[in-house]
Amino acid sequence: MVDDRPGDVGGVRVVVAPDKFKGTLSGPAAAAAMAVGVRAVLPDAVVDEIPLADGGEGTVEAILATGATEHRLTVPGPLGDPVEAQFAMLGTTAVIESAQACGLQLISPTPRTSLRASSAGVGALIRAAWDAGATSVAIGLGGVACTDGGTGLVAELGARFVDADGEVVGPGELDRVVSVDLTGLDPRVTSTSFVAATDVTNPLLGPTGAAAVYGPQKGAGPDEVALLDQGLATVANVVESAVDGEPLRERPGAGAAGGLGWGLMALLGAEVRPGGDLVMDLIGLPDALKQADLVLTGEGKLDAQSRYGKGPVALAELAATHGLPTIAVAGMVDPEGREGTGFAAVWSLVEEVGGEAALHETAASLTEVTAGAVRHWREQR
Template sequence: MPSPDSPPDRPPGGHVLLAPDRFKGSLTAPEVARHLASGLRRARPEVPIVELPVADGGDGTAEAAIAAGWRRVEVEVRGPTGRPVTASLALDGRDAVVEVAEASGLRRLPGGKPRPLSATSLGTGQLLAHALRLGARRIVLGVGGAACTDGGAGLVQGLGGRLLDALGKELPPGGAALRSLHRLDLRGMPDLTGVRVIVAGEPEGTLLGRNGSAVGQARRRGASREEIRLLDAGLRRWADLAEAASRTSARDLPGAGAAGGVGFAALTFLGATLEPGIALMLDLLGFPAKARGARLVVTGEGTLDAASLRGKAPVGVARAAARAGAPVVAAVGRRGLTGEQARKARFQAVYALTDIEPDAARCMRQAGPLLEQLTVAIADEWLPPPRHAARPRPANPEGPS
């Protein structure tokens, strides 16, 4: 029997919109979209397909914009340990997408070795400076996947600011060094008149305290208990002097703790605003227009669970698809939602790789081929061949039957 939120009939000629996020550790969002498209083209070659990889402000945000047609701009910047890295930003006219993970992310750590005390957001500031030189006047700053806990001090340095100790010497990089901060010299910072900076993320996490950048996040970046104490002391000193210099108070604002405190620096020195990442990105990527008239929307990520309900990309896609009147299903690596949770999140069905391959390690290694195999079940349920006049039977939201 159809569920209360079963989708309306769709015209047989409607397209399928593929709007997945990445499968962390396995596939980027564009790769997920390509595998889904490959499987669906084999199963239903007559169905038009539109690929629109998405992101919610975390790792892969710039790539999602580039996949949607924005121009890739590569620039050499300093990575989280100070080594040069080639990082990308996305540009579309006077709009730019800059991503913390591209320049200052965990994946940029040499050998994956954490540097909790000295990792810097300098390269992110350099990316922002480059976007400004290219004429960007609206900059979206994605703040997921950071390796640093420096309160965005490195970002300020990358934009031309100077952080000085009591002897007038430039501070070394990283959050721990901020305990010796004595003075800020902001004369080299760019004029941001007419520039709008938007932090793409969820409004949670302050700079200091239990949920702050050091206490709440630094352990995930490899910090010990003693190192967390040092980082928190450095961030407190940084907040005192930064707020005095800028005549603002941002340390307690939700989102100030994003990306190890990069959110704080953006709010304090760039006049940034904070917006939910997936909603902002879907608007920038033109999702509403692409979803209009879609026969089906397919989204997904590596793990769809309760954490996904807090602003992650697939749930944002499902809600936006519902507003466009399109049915939406998810193709994921592992399903951690109940049927009721999936329905409330606006998914008509959730299909998981673990439904066809119980070995989680193999799902990680073979995610691409398994996704293509999974599309057979999606096609059978939602894309009947042209000779079938009947509407497809609604799928069980807990997975394919």
């Protein structure tokens, strides 16, 4: 929430924009706890609470915190069973999390599920977004159970992937695909701009591709990984011949979300952007920073992965272009989370209040450590 009140002359304006503390606090709850800490030290400060996300879990929640409209519906889950999902409408832009429809958290992964899981539910969310008036759709990638190259999604929108007998082919059998029929694709595709949000840079295929790198965490053994990779290669060959477009399999992000990144680019013309950057634009952080004196951010853990498109580091980079210091307050901090991240200072709940309090009294601990961080910043000014 952005506070529109002008600050006192000579006062301080603070942007509080944390990501979720996974397993303990949502982004909005973390922002509220940090704001209390700021006001304990700077009672006259104007505090803008703007929960952050990076395109993965918590992205829709961050958009809703800006006043966007929530839509809830039932869609096919990764194995076809109905699941409840939500998306946000910000004007005519719909924001979707793919994991809400086909997330790994929705199943118990096994070798069989690694082959059966589909992205069809994401297609159902897109259709619902169209019905709600969307002309632009942002899709957060990551955390999915499927490795279907987005074929389930576009099949839900009217495409058909068929074998030599003209039979429709589903996930786990993509190596049988010989042609794709796009004549039934919903015409709204051509009037919609799609953008995919991910911090993953993997290509679609090979040893660093969608199946090899992420298949095992979805339950795939060596045989399933080989079958999934072959299926993705087959579909890529068929689709790229059918649409006569530029080969996209090597593009950074093509291997995101089980190849969903590639499918969105190749079949829906999507742009792929770093998740943190996209979400910051959607929630208005660039404008908020123009008026700020200090930026506070954080997440559950700062580590080596934080440097690759994660929200807090992306925010620090953006704040630096405005000449603003960014202080991070995280649950845990690895050494790699301090180096090369662009933060003016990094504080750890575990180091300041201990592991028990950090885990079981996260909100209170976050308030306390944030107050200490702001007090130190004030003394150093």
